[in-house]
Amino acid sequence: MSFDREKSIFLAALDLPFGAERDAFVRAQCDGDEELRGAVKELLSAHDRSMNVLDHQTPQRMALQGQVKSAAEAIAQNATWDRGSDGSAIPPEGEDNSFIGNYVLLEKLGEGGFGQVYVAEQRHPVRRRVAIKLLKATAVTADALARFEAERQALAMMDHPNIARIFDGGTTSTGQPYFVMELVRGVHITEFCRNHELPVTQRLKLFLDVCHAVQHAHQKGIIHRDLKPSNVLITLHDAEAVVKVIDFGVAKALHEPLTDRTIYTRFAQMIGTPMYMSPEQAEMNSLDVDTRSDIYSLGVLLYELLTEQTPFDQHRLQTASFDEMRRMIREEDPPRPSARLTTTTRLITTREANRAVGERSLASELKGDLDWIVMKALEKDRRRRYETAADLARDVQRFLDQQPVVARPPSHWYRFTRFARRNRTVFASTVIVLLALVSGTIFSTWQAVRATIAQEEAERLRQEAVASVENLKRANVLLDSARANADEWRWELALQQYTEATELQPNHYLAWSGRGALLARLGDWPHAASNYATALELGAPANNPAWWGVPQLCYYAHETNAYDQVCQRMQEQLATTDDPGQVSMIVRGICIQPRDPDHIKAMAFRMEAYLFEESQNDRNRFGPPHPGHGPGGRPDGGPPGGPKGIPGERKPFPPGRDMREDILRYATGVANYRAGDSGRAIELLSEVRRGDERSPFGHMASAVLALAYHQQARDEDAIQELAVADKSVDMWLASMQASLEDPDYPWFDFVEMYVWYREAYQAITKRSPPVDPRFHELSHHVELILKSSEESSVQHRTANGQ
Structure with a gap:
């Protein structure tokens, strides 16, 4: 059986009237091929069921149509008619049986169960072609009159370019009501789109006009209730x-009745075409329909425009029983448009027409926003649809403008509740069975699961413990090696090992403090202070000589929290130690920040006592640190030694100069200055200053002396001492620039001196000191070492397969 043959017979039969003539034509064309004849009859039956009620033919209507046609022909034969502009015959005005009022009937357009539609020509006051809808004489019942008058009134209320306008109305001499409206010579919107192979964007633009027309009707208080392709025509x-x-x-008024006649809609009567009917129309209960019913029909129309198929299979819906049809409309969710296209090949030409849109398939073009726009309009729950046709049009326009749309896919929870409501009995039974099965399964496997989980957890903890121990061992080895390499001035290797140790044991504070010490020795004090701050957060005690100088470092780098923590722990040590050297370093760290003088007076008094005792006992009580070393015997608190000595170590004092006494005098002077006794501070620090050619504390004392002189308004002396401090800063930076391994004195002494210098400069000149570019050079140098060490670490891990 040829599909083309079947199609040609079907299309030819559509031009014939419904009944015996069409059946005879099909029988003759099939020429005894019963399979072909059955297929054509099935197509014709499906077509007849989807026709508008006004287009459906019955033998009675065909007979009446023939009578009207015969009457018109008889009149035409017995009269002398004029000719219109298009050559058609126009009866003279005197022959009433060819006229309805001022309009000449020319041809019949269609006929339904209650009405007939004619093409007519208006004679006065202007000549124009119009359409006349006439209620059949055999259908003049109270209900038909009411619906006819309601339609006439509905059209009269609306004035929109996309709605057929009404011009006139009245009653014929035989009592048949009629109305005259705009003549629309067009085709169904879906047929127009298919014949012209319009792309999606053009179809959507036509659909926007439909939405605007429906919105206008809704604003006038009218619900169409029968929107479908045959009621949406396209004319050129x-x-x-x-x-x-x-x-x-079948339109309905929202507020006021369209006619004084009573329209009685029978109980359990469906209004509209099932294929395009909203769930609430199919429900046929006491819930009244509103404008959102038309939104559903618009959704069906948009679905068909995009896929050339209706949401529900036409054959299934038309062959289903009445109750099954209503159930499908109310409960079944149609597939998304893009999903429908992936299961059919009907739109080959449409896909080809859409290749201009990014060479994507039509299904891909519909997938996403267009799917959700359509499905939102087709929601079973009208509260989840678009509120108005204008809202639907705006979302379509957003899609055309490449803007985000309002429509979104329904949530999984909503889908689940929908399924549960549709299948209450099955769902309840399933839940009970599942609960019983799940409960039994849980009860029977509970102990086994607990045992398995416990075993897995124990194994996981064991593996973590083993890995942690291995990492700790490896980290400790790296720390020892890093200290040794630092003593040998192998900065890059030492920094790489410290960094690897922090990666292996990120919660090991010794790795961070060791790395901070190395960075401080290299002159990158901001990063060094950050590493020390991390060590403090991890619980570093900060109560041993290795941390002397760290308060000054944190204060310099504005690590305020870290500075406060170190000072708090060092203050706690003051109550437990009587070592003058240890107390001196604690006082220097605390006094680096301006404080309440009353808080410092006790420290100043204690330092005075140590200084007095030192002078009386020939300096025999002064303990560690060793006179030639910094905090902890070395700047970073590690063990002293190494074949090359300790970089940054204080140079030995010349003979006749005792550094221990200078340290006490310097710390006592600093404490007296912060306690508010600038005179005593000048006395003590001047003694230290007088040995500045041989002692680093002379250079350190100059900045504090400048502040003390400034406090006593001795501006010239203050400026002179500030100049000495400025020179000391320059000298240390020059020595550091010349050799990282052998600066004039340790980094922690310089950092302390620079903090005092910065404070003195600000107090005396009322501005911040200029930033010396050599600070940036030191930091940049360390950055290069860090980068090189990171690259070496990556290569090392790659070589070991880590």
């Missing part, structure tokens, strides 16, 4: 496609 005006919404025969 100057080659421009124009939408016309027609047939308000």
Whole structure:
């Protein structure tokens, strides 16, 4: 059986009237091929079921149509008629049986169960072609009159370019009501799109006009209730496609009645076409329909425009029983448009027409926003649809403008509740069975699961413990090696090992403090202070000589929290130690920040006592640190030694100069200055200053002396001492620039001196000191070492397969 043959017979039969003539034609064309004949009859039956009620033919209507046609022909033969502009015959005005009022009937357009539609020509006051809808004489019942008058009134209320306009109305001499409206010569919107192979964007633009027309009707308080392709026509005006919404025969008014006659809708009566009917229309209960019913029908129309198929299979819906049809409309969710296209090959030409849109398939183009726009309009729950046709149009326009749309896919929870409501009995039974099965399964496997989980957890903890121990061992080896390499001035290797140790044991504070010490020795004090701050957060005690100088470092780098923590722990040590050297370093760290003088007076008094005792006992009580070393015997608190000595170590004092006494005098002077006794501070620090050619504390004392002189308004002396401090800063930076391994004195002494210098400069000149570019050079040098060590670490891990 040829599909083309079947199609040609079907299309030819559509031009014939419904009944015996069409059946005879099909029988003759099939020429005894019963399979072909059955297929054509099935197509014709499906077509007849989807026709508008006004287009459906019955033998009675065909007979009446023939009578009207015969009467018109008889009149035409017995009269002398004029000719219109298009050559058609126009009866003279005197022959009443060819006229309805001022209109000449020319041809019949269609006929339904209650009405007939004619093409007519208006004679006065202007000549124009119009359409006349006439209620059949055999259908003049109270209900038909009421619906006919309601449609006429509905059209009269609306004035929109996309709705067929009404011009006139009245009653014939035989009592048949009629109305005159705009003549629309067009085709169904879906047929127009298919014949012209319009791309998606053009179809959507036509659909926007439909939405605007429906919105206008809703604003006038009218619900169409029968929106479908046959009631949305496309006509051409100057080659421009124009939408016309027609047939308000089952329209309903929202507020005031459209007619004084009573329209009685019988109980459990469906109004509309099932294929395009909303769930609430199919429900046929006491819930009244509103404008959102038309939104559903618009969704069906948009679905068909995009896929050329209706949401529900036409054959299944038309062959289903009445109750099954209503159930499908109310409960079944149609597939998304893109999903429907992936299961059919009906739109080959449409896909080809859409290759201009990014060479994507039509299904891909519909997937996403267009899917959700359509499905939102087709929601079973009208509260989840678009509120108005204008809202639907705006979302479509957003899609055309490449903007985010309002429509979104329904949540999984909503889908689940929908399924549960549709299948209450099955769902309840399933839940009970599942609960019983799950409960039994849980009870029977509970102990086994607990045992398995416990075993897995124990194994996990064991593996973590083993890995942690191995990492700790490896980290400790790296720390020892890093200290040794630092003593040998192998900065890059030492920094790489410290960094690897922090990666292996990120919670090991010794790795961070060791790395901070190395960075401080290299002159990158901001990063060094950050590493020390991390060590403090991890619980570093900060109560041993290795941390002397760290308060000054944190204060210099503005690590305020870290500075406060170190000072708090060092203050706690003051109550437990009586070592003058240890107390001196604690006082220097605390006094680096301006404080309440009353808080410092006790420290100043204690330092005075140590200084007095030192002078009386020939300096025999002064303990560690060793006179030639910094905090902890070395700047970073590690063990002293190494074949090359300790970089940054204080140089030996010349003979006749005792550094221990200078340290006490310097710390006592600093404490007296912070306690508010600038005179005593000048006395003590001047003694230290007098040995500045041989002692680093002379250079350190200059900045504090400048502040003490400034406090006593001795500006010249203050400026002179500030100049000495400025020179000391320059000298240390020059020595550091010349050799990282052998600066004039340790980094922690310089950092302390620079903090005092910065404070003195600000107090005396009222501005911040200029930033010496050599600070940036030191930091940049360390950055290069860090980068090189990171690259070496990556290569090392790669070589070991880590």
